[in-house]
Amino acid sequence: MPELAYLLPKVILASQSVARRALLEELGIEVVPYPTNSDETHSLNNPAEVVAMLALRKLQAYQNEHPAYSLPVLCCDTLIFFEGKLIGKPENRAEAKSQLLAFNAKAQEVHSGWALWYNQSILTGTDRAMVYFKHLDDQTIENYLDTLEYMGAAGSYRIQGKGQSLVDHIEGDKGTVIGLPVRQLSHMLADSCK
Secondary structure (H helix, E strand, C coil): CCCHHHHCCEEEECCCCHHHHHHHHHCCCEEEECCCCCCCCCCCCCHHHHHHHHHHHHHHHHHHHCCCCCCCEEEEEEEEEECCEEECCCCCHHHHHHHHHHHCCCEEEEEEEEEEEECCEEEEEEEEEEEEECCCCHHHHHHHHHCCCCCCCHHHCCCCCHHHHHEEEEECCHHHHHCCCHHHHHHHHHHHCC
C-alpha cells in the first residue's frame, strides 16, 4: 500500500469524527479539523450511493464556506447496511441497545464514502467491509453502553475502542469500519499523482 502520509502530509478534515482524525494521525498525517454542518437528509436506500453523496455534500459545504484554501480537504461519511436498512447514529441509549441487540451473532455491512479536494481536483470513493458480531448477552451489551462509546457512532459501536470486544471478525479494510477506507484512498491518491 502506498505511504499515505507521503502523499498527504497535511489535510483539512471536514469532520467531527475523533476516530477519523486519530486514524490519520496514526498514519503520520497532520490533521486540521474543521467540521461542516451539511444537510444529511436523503431519500436513497443504496448505502454506497448514500455515503458517496453525503461525503461529496460535506465537501461542497466546506468549499462554500471557504472559497480559498490551499491544503487538501477530506470529507467522509459512514453508514451500516443491515437486513435491508440503513443504520446511522443512535439518538439515545435505548436505540443504541436496540441496534446492538439486532447485530447479535450476525454480520452487517459497513459502508464508508469519502471526497477529497486534492491538487485542484476532486477524488471520491466508497468501500464496504463486513463486520461479524459475537454472540452477546444482555449484560455485555449493557456494560458496553456504559462506556458511552455508542454516542455519535454509526451502528452504536466503535471498532477502534472497546467496541472491538463485540466483534468476532472483520472482512475488508478496518479503516472502512472506522470511517475512512485508507487502502482505497492511498491507491487512488497514488494513481492521481502518476
